[in-house]
Amino acid sequence: MQERFVDIAIIGAGTSGLNAMSQARKAGKTFVLINGGEPGTTCARVGCMPSKAMIQVAEDYHRRTHLGRYGIDGHEGLSLDLPEALEHVQDMRDTFVDRVLGSSTDDMPEDLFLQDYARFLEPTLLAVGEQRIRAGAVIIATGSRPLVPEPWRAFGDKLLTTDSLFELEDLPRSIAVIGLGTIGLELGQSLHRLGIQVEGFDQLETIAGLRDPEVAKTAIQVIGKEFPLHLGQPAQISEDGEQLRIQAGDHQISVDAVLCSIGRVPNLEGLGLENLGVELDARGLPPFDRHSMQVGELPVFIAGDVTAERPVLHEAGDEGRIAGFNAVRITSQAAGEAQRPLRFRRRTPLYINFCDPNICAIGQRFDALDPDQTAIGEIKMAPVGRALIMGNNRGLIRVYADKTSGQLLGAELIAPRGENLAHLLSWSIQQGMTVEQMLRMPFYHPVIEEALQGALNDLNRKLEVERDGPLTELALLS
Structure with missing residues (x-):
């Protein structure tokens, strides 16, 4: 059987695979995108987007239970047509899937988008249906599926x-x-x-x-x-x-x-990873560098939910870009020699659960903190004015910092509009900000962010740091 050669073969047309493909396209590399399952990304089809559509319907309907306290009559007579609500969720889902497909695989030629399953015969040789694909580099981005005993x-x-x-x-x-x-x-x-x-x-x-x-x-x-x-x-x-x-x-x-x-479990069945010549772990995953996404020392990269490390969309996108960039790099010649992969700093970990109130985890997790070197500040949501007005003053914010440097390390919280607080915290951690620097940012009144200000003030009182000025909240003019 004749082999077809491409610079880069990408297995999986989800978020990671599509981001890897964009790197190959930008660099002018020849590539194939191989996808054996449903196209359209896990997020759009069965993950982030349909779940958020259902959450929105549920939140709007649930809101009726609060209307009586505001003097709004007739709220008890509101009813929900479940089949119609589910049809709305499905319509929203289909819209998001169509947008993904319309901007990615819909118009791709058949020789570039292979709708079949791939199997490694060698680290750079794939069997795809009746074809054999020889690639300069291969990217595994096969995603995951629900675990069902x-x-x-x-x-x-x-x-x-x-x-x-x-x-x-x-x-x-x-x-x-x-x-x-x-x-x-x-x-x-x-x-x-x-x-x-x-x-x-x-x-x-x-x-x-x-x-x-x-x-x-x-x-x-x-x-x-x-x-x-x-x-x-x-x-x-x-x-x-x-x-x-x-x-x-x-x-x-x-x-x-x-x-x-x-x-969820990685989609590894039938991939033939045993033919990579590296030791697989108990889950069947090969060893890889999470900063370069390279598998061992092979011209093979792995990205996205299949790694089972950070199963969220923005991380999958980052991993796909890193894998794609490095696949391009090692298939490019510099002074007659292939270039080695580069290692990239990963973003601050950020996890958001969109239940009500939101539940979020940012940066270093509680069980990874050094208890002797960490200070913890907190605030309960019960007395927070804006949350009280919203009728949703439930929850707790806990923030962590290095006791002697004052640098913010992480946080966990359950709070209304926690998704917004989580972003502020993750941005601050990634910038290496101290608690004092954060407290010098503007906080309007009355906003949910005042709850974060309260937690930071509580944390600041527990730090063993030298202050930059007589007022924590304001910097002196030079």
Whole structure:
């Protein structure tokens, strides 16, 4: 069988693969984009965008429960047509998918966009259907899929994942959400607010991946007031007539369906990674440098959710750009020799759960802090004026700094409009700002950001630093 040569072969047409392809195009390299699954990116099809559409519908409908306090009559008569709401979510999903496809693969020639599965025969030789592709460099960007234990697959369409939930024309009357990380918590709360009977289960003692025990405690109290949470025990599923029975410890219920959100696994099956000649870990992943995305010393790179490191869109985009840049670099000749990959500084870690209130983690996580060298500041949302006016003064902000330098290290929080606070914190951490420098930024009144100011003031009082001036909030003129 004849081999076809390209500079760069990209396996996967999701966010990482498309960003890698843009680097190859900019450099004028020959390439192929290979995709064996549904095109359109995980974010647009089954992730960020359809979930946010459902969250928005649920939040708007839930808002009716607050209208009576403002003297707005008739709010109790508002009703929701679930099939129509789901159709709206699907329409929004289809719009986002069409936008991705329209700006990426729709108009690509068949010889550049191969809609088939790839398998490594050698580090730079791929079998793609009946073709053989020899490449100067290969990028693995195959994404991930929902983790579903094999025994649970026997429950058929009563066992939902994000791959199937957004295809439903109507919702079951009762759902057990197993796994209360980002996906399970966001969708569990939304389903509850859409009028579905929901109970949440997780074998961990925390939710939303929180590691700060105080923030986790607050989050469990806040979310647990909306729908029951059962933590610290693994959930078992069995058939119960037309329903499914869920048992966790001493608690058991019967429901019409289960939303399985216990995690995602890398799409590695059939890739032939054993033919790369490197040792694979327990998950089947090869060793790679997260700053260059290079696999060992091979002309192979890996990027996006398949790495199982930072499964969020902006990180997948960064990894795709890094992998693409370095694939271009090693296939370019300088003075007759291939150039080595460059290593890039990664962005400050930033995780946002869009439940209400938002749950966010920024920078260094609580369990990675040096307790002897770290100061912690906090503020409860209860007395924050703007949050009180909004009728959403629930939550807690905790911020961490180096005790002697005052440099901000990280934060965890549950707060209304936390998504905005999280960005301010991540930008400040990435700039290497100190607590004092942050406090010298403008804070308007009354805004949610005043809660962050309060947490920073509490943190500032606990630092062992030399002050830059007589007033923390203002700098002296030189």
